[in-house]
């Protein structure tokens with residue numbers, strides 16, 4: 001069964017933080033040499049991560065950042081300092097504040113970014129960029145994926161609709177997506193096989209703009225939506241963190 005947790009900020013942020021720390025402990029088991037392998041999306045998640053893992057005085061000291069290996073579940077094919085870069089947003093929103101938080105210099109996670117030298121190339125270079133990112137992936141499954149959910153039901157850069165349906169059938173773990181309905185048009189994205197193999201998958205989705213799509217996902221089980229498809233494929237591994245604004249139209253599922 002998919003777990004759903006609904007609360008307003010700041011409780012929402014605390015729940016996400018607690019869940020991430022549980023996943024971290026499960027992966028590291030107090031072994032200083034172990035790695036916690038995590039995939040993150042862009043969008044509003046970055047601010048939630050900052051508040052839950054850096055600003056929160058109880059949680060911040062418990063995050064063993066230097067043992068984290070961090071990947072992007074999707075990335076826009078732009079330079080890393082471009083305002084559209086998910087890496088850039090994470091650097092500004094989490095890595096930079098982390099470096100000097102708590103009054104001392106902190107070791108951060110190992111972060112895997114795209115090969116920036118290929119971003120201005122043609123389709124062949126962009127395909128190559130996706131392939132190179134796939135080659136960087138760990139040999140073991142991800143411990144945790146932290147995903148967003150767009151108002152159209154997309155997650156990672158797996159978009160709904162006829163034109164992008166092929167993405168849900170891909171076998172390679174990372175794909176180049178062109179003509180994304182949400183700009184910028186060229187991206188890379190994790191695909192379903194890598195998501196299915198992950199130990200835990202959490203969706204973090206807030207706001208009224210998501211209320212209609214939550215109804216489609218949870219009441220209508222519309223598995224043409226990538227988010228609903230993931231729920232149906234690996235229900236026992238999936239958790240949703242939502243707020244009452246996003247959840248207001250859902251009738252058939254009671255959040256915890």
Ligand SMILES: O=C(O)[C@H](O)[C@@H](O)[C@H](O)[C@H](O)COP(=O)(O)O
Nearest residue numbers: 041042043044045148149150156
């Ligand atoms: O590159 C992207 O477009 C994002 O990674 C995307 O997949 C995001 O996670 C969702 O659109 C939800 O974004 P919000 O949480 O900001 O609504």
